[in-house]
Amino acid sequence: MTTSGLFISFEGIDGAGKSTHIEGLAHAFRAQGRVVSITREPGGTPLAERLRTLVLNEPMDAMTEALLVFAARRDHVQNVIWPALGRGEVILCDRFTDSTFAYQGGGRGFDWQVLSVLEQWVQGTSVVRQGSEAIQVLQPELTIWFDLPAPVAAGRLVGARIPDKFESQPVAFFEQVAAGYAKRLEADPSRFVRIDSDQAPEVVWRDVVHAMQNKGLLPW
Ligand code: TYD
Numbered sequence: 001m002t003t004s005g006l007f008i009s010f011e012g013i014d015g016a017g018k019s020t021h022i023e024g025l026a027h028a029f030r031a032q033g034r035v036v037s038i039t040r041e042p043g044g045t046p047l048a049e050r051l052r053t054l055v056l057n058e059p060m061d062a063m064t065e066a067l068l069v070f071a072a073r074r075d076h077v078q079n080v081i082w083p084a085l086g087r088g089e090v091i092l093c094d095r096f097t098d099s100t101f102a103y104q105g106g107g108r109g110f111d112w113q114v115l116s117v118l119e120q121w122v123q124g125t126s127v128v129r130q131g132s133e134a135i136q137v138l139q140p141e142l143t144i145w146f147d148l149p150a151p152v153a154a155g156r157l158v159g160a161r162i163p164d165k166f167e168s169q170p171v172a173f174f175e176q177v178a179a180g181y182a183k184r185l186e187a188d189p190s191r192f193v194r195i196d197s198d199q200a201p202e203v204v205w206r207d208v209v210h211a212m213q214n215k216g217l218l219p220w
Contacts, residue, residue, distance in 0.1 A: 005090075020201065032219070
């Protein structure tokens with residue numbers, strides 16, 4: 001079992017049902033004696049939470065959205081994620097950069113390459129490797145993708161609460177978001193675990209725990 005800092009992100013279209021499983025994992029890691037923080041994006045710092053309110057509620061073009069979520073991420077990474085990992089803690093993050101590729105890239109059709117450049121700027125630190133300088137880009141050690149057909153997720157959201165800007169998008173938007181997630185998984189398969197979330201919550205939870213055990217992150 002690792003005792004160094006551990007960064008896990010949770011992804012999926014709106015309505016995929018991440019929250020209860022994030023809480024459950026926090027509990028499981030605390031039972032192992034780990035210090036755990038649950039955080040979220042956009043958000044996780046006072047400044048980033050203010051940017052979240054804008055992104056989720058104000059109409060804006062896709063580039064503005066991308067720049068604001070990356071600005072929020074920069075503040076969050078610098079002030080919360082890097083320091084916590086430096087202290088050897090567990091960070092459970094409700095959405096991270098895969099959401100930007102999925103929503104702004106897939107859903108809104110914003111340029112994937114530009115997002116990759118922003119990702120390198122915002123999450124990069126320069127390191128010296130074999131005498132020359134290189135950029136090391138922060139990524140979660142593990143990303144759990146709660147995958148659910150878009151029509152099923154839409155059905156779950158109906159009447160659940162007042163929808164924000166993204167939640168009120170049509171099913172076709174979420175099909176494109178899901179395609180964005182699939183593209184990210186394809187580019188970095190070892191980081192991802194895809195969980196079939198079109199199952200009863202207790203079955204989804206069992207799959208989440210198995211995935212953690214398979215990765216050596218929780219005991220059998
Ligand atoms: P969500 O995480 O679903 O929170 P809640 O359960 O409180 O509604 O909402 C965040 C929304 O922000 C979600 O619709 C996805 C969107 N989002 C982006 O569009 N880009 C991003 O980079 C991130 C992190 C989120």
